[in-house]
Amino acid sequence: MKAYVFPGQGAQYPGMGKDLYENNTEAKKLFDQANEILGFEITKIMFEGTAEELKETKVTQPAVFLHSVINALVHPDFKPEMVAGHSLGEFSALVANGTLSFEDGLKLVYKRALAMQKACEINPSTMAAVLGLEDQVVEKICAGIEEEVVVPANYNCPGQLVISGSNKGIEIACEKMKEAGAKRALPLPVGGAFHSPLMEPAREELEQAIKETQFxxxxxxxxxxxxxxxxxDVEAIKExxxxxxxxxxxxxxxxxxMxxxxxxxxxxxxxGKVLQGLVKKINRESEVAQLS
Known part of the structure; x- marks a missing residue:
């Protein structure tokens, strides 16, 4: 069975989607529609912007979503039997399997990006990658830091877990992870503690938007x-x-x-090809490919 997977924030690169826009009339239509929905020319930033400009959450999230979704929707061989997306990529997956329309998916992603950016300003926080420790060890260390918020955020593949929390909490956790034998425990260049309780203001904002959207x-x-x-199950998917x-x-x-x-x-x-690399580390037998 074919499983289609969609990347999250961090997969962006300057010039992304340009080939698609220039060589496929259906793709061009969707990109142009996206500019109208968002109210600014995201294609200009995607095709001509710098890595720095692309890094801003309110640009990154819709940009990665658009590249992922349009690439799938215009591909003649795209016939998914199962889909999944990493974090932001879950929204791409839901458009790809018909749960959300292209327009509604993009609107939700943009709302999500703005809400997350706002939550980051309310609670200055960050994330860190922990390499070479078992999940249970990372979980135990996080649970032991009671005075600060620190939680496991991304179970990426065996031996690679991203943690999320307050700036101080992440600093303490990185030290403890190294003491426990982690190969590396390094803070990531992100604007906040995604996938943690510190994103509660964004979750509340997004909940309202999701409830008002047709699934x-x-x-x-x-x-x-x-x-x-x-x-x-539509209701379960929403929740x-x-x-x-x-x-x-x-x-x-x-x-x-899967x-x-x-x-x-x-x-x-x-x-990018981040998810293919993770899949191979999770299950060596699985075949991986890029939809292009």
Whole structure:
């Protein structure tokens, strides 16, 4: 079975989507529509902007979403049997399997980006990558730092877990991770503690927008970050999407579940090849490819 996967924030690069725009009339139409929906020329930043300009959350999230979704929607061979997305990529997956319309998906992603940026300003916070420790060890260390907020945020692959929390909490946690034998524990250049309780203001804002959005019956199951389970139940999908901002991304668990449910090849749609690399580390037997 073919599983299509969609990347999250961090996959962006200058010039992303330009080829697609110039060589596919259907793609050009969708990009132009996106400029109208957003009220600014995101294509100009995507095609001509610097890495620095692309790094701003309110640009990054819609840019990665657009590249991922348009690439899939205009591809003649795109026939998903299951989909999943990493963090922001879950919104791309939900458009790809027909749960959300292109327009509604983009509007939600933009609202999410603005709400997250606002939450980062309310609670200055950050994230760090921990390499070479077992998940249980990382979880235990996080739970032991009681005076600050520190939680596991992204279960990316075995031996690679991203933690999220207050600036002070992450600083303490990195020291403790190194003492426990981590190969590396390094703060990431991000604007806030995504997938942690510190994103609660953004979750509340997004909840309202999600509840007001039309969700359709999906063409195939979406494996969601919150519980790593495949679902075609519209209400469950909504609830999981609302919880996603303050809950960890269970990517390792999602890939295992998709393999168990019959996925033989994971095809990544969007900028970069990060997810293909993670899939190979989670399950060496799985075949990976880029949708291009």
């Amino acid at each position: 359709n019956k999906p063409k195939c199951p979406v494996y969601q970050n919150v519980n790593a389970q495949g679902s075609i 999981n999407l609302i919880s996603q901002l303050t809950a960890p991304v269970k990517w390792t668990q999602s890939v295992h579940q 393999v168990q449910d019959g996925a033989t090849i994971f095809i990544e749609s969007g900028p």
